[in-house]
Amino acid sequence: MMRIAGYNLQDAKRVDIALTYIYGIGRKNVVDILKKAEVESSKRVTVLSEDEQKRIQKVLEGYKLEGDLRAEVQANIKRLKEIVSYRGSRHSKNLPVRGQRTRSNARTKRGKRVTIGAIKKEEAAKTETAKKETK
Secondary structure, three states: OOEEOOEEOOOOOEHHHHHOOOOOOOHHHHHHHHHHHOOOOOOEHHHOOHHHHHHHHHHHOOOOOHHHHHHHHHHHHHHHHHOOOHHHHHHHOOOOOOOOOOOOOOHHHHOOOOOOOOOOHHHHHHHHHHHHHHO
């Protein structure tokens, strides 16, 4: 089992697919990484030799991955909030940042709808009787 940036690569997968499971490495980056490391992308992780593993790790030292990258992204968002930029204010209000509409959509960012005033008759009667009893 190969370990990179604190992440265990899955043995059964091809090298190019397994590397994309690491945060910060996409499919385009994988092609560049494997070219620099001179490793075939069709190989499985279990078949990689020690030398090939070391070459891949050496190439990946130049990339920000996993925790370092997440910390940098969070620091950038925090900086945007501190300088009170438009993007920073959108982040702090939990709204879409990149110009998407919010009138009818943006459910992912804003969260699940909270229904107001839509109560069934039985539940309404229970709440009214509970109010009368407390008085």
